[in-house]
Amino acid sequence: MAKYNVFDCTMVELDKHHSDRKGNLTVVENGDSSTASGQGTLPFDVKRVYYLYDVPGGENRGSHAHRDLSQLIIAASGSFRVTLDDGKCKRSFFLNRPYQGLYVKPGMWRDLEDFSSGAVCMVLASEVYQAEDYIRDYDEFIKFRNEE
Numbered sequence: 736m737a738k739y740n741v742f743d744c745t746m747v748e749l750d751k752h753h754s755d756r757k758g759n760l761t762v763v764e765n766g767d768s769s770t771a772s773g774q775g776t777l778p779f780d781v782k783r784v785y786y787l788y789d790v791p792g793g794e795n796r797g798s799h800a801h802r803d804l805s806q807l808i809i810a811a812s813g814s815f816r817v818t819l820d821d822g823k824c825k826r827s828f829f830l831n832r833p834y835q836g837l838y839v840k841p842g843m844w845r846d847l848e849d850f851s852s853g854a855v856c857m858v859l860a861s862e863v864y865q866a867e868d869y870i871r872d873y874d875e876f877i878k879f880r881n882e883e
C-alpha cells in the first residue's frame with residue numbers, strides 16, 4: 736500500500752448549519768456521489784465511531800500508528816493537540832472546532848495531548864477495531880515506514 740506523509744493529512748472543513756436562535760449542527764456522511772454536497776462527505780466510509788473523554792489534565796493518548804486505518808478526528812467539545820509523525824516529518828494540529836476534522840491517513844504515528852477540561856475527541860474510523868492493525872512500538876513503526 737502507498738505510504739502517505741504528514742502533508743497528506745489535512746484539516747477538513749465540515750458541513751455546518753447555523754441558526755441564530757437554535758445553535759449549530761454539523762453533518763458528516765459517507766460518500767455518495769448522488770447526494771454529496773462536497774463539504775460533509777467523508778473520503779472513506781465509516782465503520783466505527785469512538786470517542787475519548789474525561790482525559791485528565793496533562794495526560795496523553797495515542798502513541799501508536801495504524802497500518803491501514805483512515806480516521807477523521809474531531810474535537811466534538813473542548814480542545815486538544817494532535818501531532819502526526821510519518822517517520823521523517825512531524826506536524827502538529829490544534830483541534831478546537833466541532834465543525835473541523837483532521838483527516839489522518841494510514842501509517843501515521845500520532846500523539847494526542849493538551850486536552851482541555853471537558854474535551855471530547857470523536858474519531859470516525861474506516862474499519863472496525865483490529866488489534867493487529869496497531870503498531871505500538873516506535874522502532875517497529877520506523878521499520879514499517881522503511882519497508883518497501
Ligand code: TYD
Pocket residue numbers: 783785787795796797798799863864
Ligand atoms: P487505544 O486505541 O490504545 O487508545 P488511545 O490510543 O486513545 O490511548 O485503546 C484503548 C483501549 O480501548 C485498548 O484496550 C483497546 C480498546 N479499544 C477497543 O476495544 N475498541 C476500539 O475501537 C478502540 C479504539 C479501543
